[in-house]
Amino acid sequence: MRLATTADMQTVHAIFRDAIQEMNVQGIPQWDEVYPTPALLEDDLTRGELFVADTEEGVLAAVVLNSECDPAYHTAAWQGGEPYVVVHRLCVSPLAQNKGVGRGLMGEVEAWARARGYADIRLDAFSQNPHALRMYAGLGYGKRGEAHWRKGLFYLLEKPL
Numbered sequence: 825m826r827l828a829t830t831a832d833m834q835t836v837h838a839i840f841r842d843a844i845q846e847m848n849v850q851g852i853p854q855w856d857e858v859y860p861t862p863a864l865l866e867d868d869l870t871r872g873e874l875f876v877a878d879t880e881e882g883v884l885a886a887v888v889l890n891s892e893c894d895p896a897y898h899t900a901a902w903q904g905g906e907p908y909v910v911v912h913r914l915c916v917s918p919l920a921q922n923k924g925v926g927r928g929l930m931g932e933v934e935a936w937a938r939a940r941g942y943a944d945i946r947l948d949a950f951s952q953n954p955h956a957l958r959m960y961a962g963l964g965y966g967k968r969g970e971a972h973w974r975k976g977l978f979y980l981l982e983k984p985l
Contacts, residue, residue: 825932828874828886835883836876837862839917846918847953854950854975860913868913875936877916877929884920885929888912889936897946897980900969904944904984909937911947914956926959937985944984951977 828836840862844855868874868888877885893910902908911933916926937945948971949956960981969980 825875825887825929825936826878827872828869828876830869832876832883833866833869836865836874836886839883839886840865840913840915842918843915846921852950852953852955854953856975858974865913875933877925877932879920879925881920884925885914885916887914887929887933889933893946894948894971894973896969896971896973897948899971900946900980900982902944902946902968902982903966904946904982906944907942908944908946909933909940909942911945914947921955926956927963930959930963934983934985942985944982946980946982948978948980950975951979 840860847854865874871890873888873890875887875889876883889909889911891908891910914926914929934945947960947965949960957979963983965981965983967979968982971978971980
């Protein structure tokens with residue numbers, strides 16, 4: 825995992841576009857033209873919060889890390905401590921899905937967070953995305969609450985470090 829650069833953005837945009845198309849084929853209406861937008865991803869890059877999984881095969885995934893969270897996060901029964909980091913917009917290229925890239929990237933996120941003194945990782949996952957839910961459960965993330973947003977029900981997940 826490394827910080828994304830301007831040179832990565834064409835690939836990052838393609839990863840999101842292709843993943844959204846694949847999720848639609850699978851009946852997972854999580855993302856669309858409203859969210860996440862290319863402009864939002866560019867803002868993530870500008871803020872230094874966009875990271876990529878750079879493998880021997882090139883950039884295959886992206887994730888945003890910061891401490892920002894929706895007000896719905898304040899309703900969750902968090903068990904970990906502070907400071908915490910929030911995972912946003914984890915996206916794996918459909919060409920690399922089911923090959924451990926997402927798990928590997930989350931392992932890198934956890935190592936990154938530990939090295940920077942974070943006590944906790946928090947995120948939300950779409951209730952209709954069985955692949956993401958299975959991955960996070962397998963990595964030890966526990967459900968701490970729920971949020972209802974434009975696309976439906978999301979689970980608020982946490983892993984103390």
